[in-house]
Amino acid sequence: xxxxxxxxxxxxxxxxxxxxxxxxxxxxxxxxxxxxxxxxxxxxxxxxxxxxxxxxxxxxxxxxxxxxxxxxxxxxxxxxxxxxxxxxxxxxxxxxxxxxxxxxxxxxxxxxxxxxxxxxxxxxxxxxxxxxxxxxxxxxxxxxxxxxxxxxxxxxxxxxxxxxxxxxxxxxxxxxxxxxxxxxxxxxxxxxxxxxxxxxxxxxxxxxxxxxxxxxxxxxxxxxxxxxxxxxxxxxxxxxxxxxxxxxxxxxxxxxxxxxxxxxxxxxxxxxxxxxxxxxxxxxxxxxxxxxxxxxxxxxxxxxxxxxxxxxxxxxxxxxxxxxxxxxxxxxxxxxxxxxxxxxxxxxxxxxxxxxxxxxxxxxxxx
Numbered sequence: 511x512x513x514x515x516x517x518x519x520x521x522x523x524x525x526x527x528x529x530x531x532x533x534x535x536x537x538x539x540x541x542x543x544x545x546x547x548x549x550x551x552x553x554x555x556x557x558x559x560x561x562x563x564x565x566x567x568x569x570x571x572x573x574x575x576x577x578x579x580x581x582x583x584x585x586x587x588x589x590x591x592x593x594x595x596x597x598x599x600x601x602x603x604x605x606x607x608x609x610x611x612x613x614x615x616x617x618x619x620x621x622x623x624x625x626x627x628x629x630x631x632x633x634x635x636x637x638x639x640x641x642x643x644x645x646x647x648x649x650x651x652x653x654x655x656x657x658x659x660x661x662x663x664x665x666x667x668x669x670x671x672x673x674x675x676x677x678x679x680x681x682x683x684x685x686x687x688x689x690x691x692x693x694x695x696x697x698x699x700x701x702x703x704x705x706x707x708x709x710x711x712x713x714x715x716x717x718x719x720x721x722x723x724x725x726x727x728x729x730x731x732x733x734x735x736x737x738x739x740x741x742x743x744x745x746x747x748x749x750x751x752x753x754x755x756x757x758x759x760x761x762x763x764x765x766x767x768x769x770x771x772x773x774x775x776x777x778x779x780x781x782x783x784x785x786x787x788x789x790x791x792x793x794x795x796x797x798x799x800x801x802x803x804x805x806x807x808x809x810x811x812x813x814x815x816x817x818x819x820x821x822x823x824x825x826x827x828x829x830x831x832x833x834x835x836x837x838x839x840x841x842x843x844x845x846x847x848x849x850x851x852x853x854x855x856x857x858x859x860x861x862x863x864x865x866x867x868x869x870x871x872x873x874x875x876x877x
Contacts, residue, residue: 511861511862511863511866512861512862512863513861513862514859514860514861514862515858515859515860515861516858516859517858517859518841518842518855518856518857518858519855519856519857519858520828520831520841520842520844520845520852520855520856521852521853521856522824522827522828522831522845522848522850522852523824523852523853524817524820524821524823524824525820526824526827526850526851526852527819527820527823527824527827527850528820528823529816529819529820530816530819532812533812533815533816537815538804538808538811538812538815539804541811541814541815541818542801542804542811545814546801547801548814549801549802549807549811550799550800550801550802551799551800551801551802552744552745552799553745553796553797553798553799554742554743554744554796554797555740555742555743555765555768555769555793555794555795555796555797556739556740556741556742556743556793556794556795556796556797557739557740557743557764557765557767557768557791557792557793557794558726558737558738558739558740558791558792558793558794559737559738559740559764559789559790559791559792560729560730560735560736560737560738560789560790561735561736561738561760561782561787561788561789562709562712562713562733562735562787562788562789562790563783563787564705564709564785564786564787567704567705567708567709568705570704570708571701571704571705571708572697572701572704573696573697573698573700573701573704577700578689578693578696578697578700579689581696581699581700582689582692582696589686589687589688589692590686591683591684591685591686592639592640592684592686593640593656593681593682593683593684594637594638594639594681594682594684595637595638595655595656595678595679595680595681595682596634596635596636596637596638596678596679596680596681596682597634597635597638597643597655597676597677597678597679598621598632598633598634598635598676598677598679599621599632599633599634599635599647599674599675599676599677600621600624600625600630600631600632600633600674600675601630601633601671601672601673601674602628602630602666602672602673602675603672603673604673605666605668605673607628607673608665608666608672608673608674608675609666610628611624611625611627611628611630611666611675612663612665612666612675614627615663615675615677616663621675621677624675634679637682638655640652640656643655643656647669647671647674648667648668648669648670650667651664651665651667651669651674651676654667654676655676655678658678659678659681660678660679660680660681661677661678662677662678663675663676663677663678664676664677664678705786706786709786709787709788712733713779713788715732715733716729716732716733716779716790717779719732720776720777720778720779723776725777726777726790726792729777729790730790735790739794740761740764740765740768742795742797743761743764743765743768744765745765745766745769746762746765747759747761747762747763747764747765747766749761759783760782760783760789763780763781763782763789764780764782764789764791767780767789767791768791768793769793771791771792771793772793772796773793773794773795773796775793777790777791777792778790778791778792779791827848827850830848831844831845831848832844834847841855842854842855856873865877
């Protein structure tokens with residue numbers, strides 16, 4: 511990295527070479543034939559498709575008043591007024607020990623201290639609901655714990671886990687919810703379910719018809735879909751050769767499907783978008799890779815030919831300069847004698863380490 515080199519760098523840009531006369535038709539044709547690979551478009555596919563958008567079912571999937579009322583009745587227990595309690599609990603394996611702990615708590619000892627004295631630990635159950643607490647203990651224990659007032663000590667009562675001593679630490683009354691207060695959330699849930707069901711039913715119907723060898727046109731007609739035919743698409747969904755920064759996301763998915771099947775294959779269903787929509791897809795035609803017609807890209811080919819001439823001229827001039835330098839002529843003098851308008855010679859005087867530090871800032875000729 512400490513090695514240092516001194517020298518000079520000359521650059522012959524193609525812009526220093528005159529473009530010459532406009533290319534003739536014969537020259538253009540010859541250049542186009544020789545460089546046809548440069549102008550060849552990759553394979554493209556024409557795809558027929560029909561999109562099923564969830565928005566199509568938005569109206570029919572709306573929840574009706576009858577459906578909302580039925581869903582409310584079905585979940586009446588969920589919306590009814592309820593009581594939640596904060597409970598403290600000690601579970602003891604031995605009945606006599608449980609009775610002793612219960613007596614201490616009823617005499618004024620805290621649950622924590624009473625459990626600690628017996629080598630046990632009290633647990634707390636915040637916001638306990640009766641049904642959930644019954645599942646975790648027993649119906650009898652839950653009935654007793656939810657019947658007493660705040661401060662009530664219940665037990666010992668037995669469950670499969672042992673003997674329970676429960677103290678009611680706090681009581682919270684939870685108000686019920688009226689139909690009007692939950693109408694919006696019920697309507698949203700019902701609509702979502704109906705929409706998912708409609709999409710699933712239609713997809714299953716089309717799947718069954720595909721299995722029965724229905725054609726694309728028959729499938730579209732049977733399900734009242736709108737068929738579309740794409741322009742020739744590249745594999746990433748682009749339809750244009752240039753000036754299309756990013757393909758339409760849906761067409762990208764459709765193109766991907768179109769490139770996965772042949773025109774003789776059955777139609778396919780593919781998911782599109784992110785909201786549950788899908789598309790029926792059928793490859794209609796394969797456009798083989800081929801050069802674009804010269805008439806279509808003539809100006810671009812003419813520009814390429816002129817640049818090719820200039821590149822050849824720049825290479826020829828550079829070789830002539832190199833030949834003079836190889837015979838001992840200073841680089842600056844050899845470039846001046848070329849008769850071209852060239853950039854000044856750049857001085858090179860740096861160590862490898864310095865060049866490395868400059869990275870991308872180092873001019874390409876110097877690099």
